Amino acid sequence: MKVAIIGWGSLIHDRGVLRLVDGWHRDGPLLPVEFARTSVNGTLSLVITPDHGTTVTTYWAESMHHDVSLVRENLRLRERTPDVRNIAAVTWRGEVLGRTRYSAIEDAVIGWLRSNRKNTMVDAAVWTSLKPKGLDSYTPKKVGAFIDSDRADKSRIQDYIRRAPAQTITALRLELEKLPGWEPIPVPPECFADGEQDVRD
Numbered sequence: 148m149k150v151a152i153i154g155w156g157s158l159i160h161d162r163g164v165l166r167l168v169d170g171w172h173r174d175g176p177l178l179p180v181e182f183a184r185t186s187v188n189g190t191l192s193l194v195i196t197p198d199h200g201t202t203v204t205t206y207w208a209e210s211m212h213h214d215v216s217l218v219r220e221n222l223r224l225r226e227r228t229p230d231v232r233n234i235a236a237v238t239w240r241g242e243v244l245g246r247t248r249y250s251a252i253e254d255a256v257i258g259w260l261r262s263n264r265k266n267t268m269v270d271a272a273v274w275t276s277l278k279p280k281g282l283d284s285y286t287p288k289k290v291g292a293f294i295d296s297d298r299a300d301k302s303r304i305q306d307y308i309r310r311a312p313a314q315t316i317t318a319l320r321l322e323l324e325k326l327p328g329w330e331p332i333p334v335p336p337e338c339f340a341d342g343e344q345d346v347r348d
Contacts, residue, residue: 150218151207151267153256153274155180156193159206159312160334163225166211170340173314175205176259176272178252181317182290182308185281189300191290193311194277197249199285201317207272208340215244218273226275235276239264248276287322294323305329313347 152158152165153175179200184192210218219234226233236244237253239260247253256272263269282289294304308320309332323329334345 148213148215148270149268150210150212150215151175151260151269151272152210152218152222153178153205153207153272155203155205155315156311157307158225158275160310160338162208162338164221165208165225166221168209168211170338170342171206171208172340173204173206174263175207176256177202178205178255179203180205180315181279181285182304182319183279183282183285184277185293185298189298189303191294191299191304191307192277193315193317194275194279195249195252196279196285197251199279203316204314206312206314207269209269210273215271215273218271219245222273222275226277228275228277233275233277234273236271236273238271239269244271245273246276248278252276287319290319291322306332310334313345316347 159171179197179202180193181196181200182191182193183196184194212218215236219231219236222234223231232246234245235247237257241257260272279285293299312334336342336344
C-alpha cells in the first residue's frame, strides 16, 4: 500500500523522525487551517479549523512504510502526541482508519485521493488531527492578542509562523506579515520533491 502523509506546517521544513521516500509535493488536498492551538508552554501551532480556518493547498509526501498503522505511529512520534487517535487516516475506497474529527475533512481527503490516484497511485492518506485549543475564538484579532500576552512565547511563535510553507497563507499570517519582523522564511528547496524554491504564486 502506498501511503501519503499530509502536511501544512512545520512538518515541511522539519520532518524529524518521519520516514519519507522523498520530499514534499505541493498538490495536497485543500484543507482549512489556522494557527489555532495554544500550549501550556506558550506556543501556537497550525491545526485544521473548519469553522475559522483559511482553505489552503496542503503538501504530501510518500511514507517509507506501507502499513497505515505504522505510518500513523511514525507521525505520532514526530508530532510528540501520546495518543495515536490524534492521527487520522483514510483510504481511497473510503475506509476511515483513524479519528478524523470532521466529516468534511474526511470527505476532502478521500476526494483528493480518488481524483489524483491515476497520477499518484496513493492508496491512503494520514494526517495530524489535533483540534484548536486554548482560546474561545480564533479570529486574527483574538489570536494576535494572545501572541502579545504574557502567556505566549512570542519569539517561538514568531519563528514558527515565519517558517510555515509558502502555500499556508492564513488570515492571521497575512495580518502579522504587515508588521516588521514577521516576513516569511522560505522552506529550503531540498525539502521538496521537485527541488524548487518555496515561493508564493
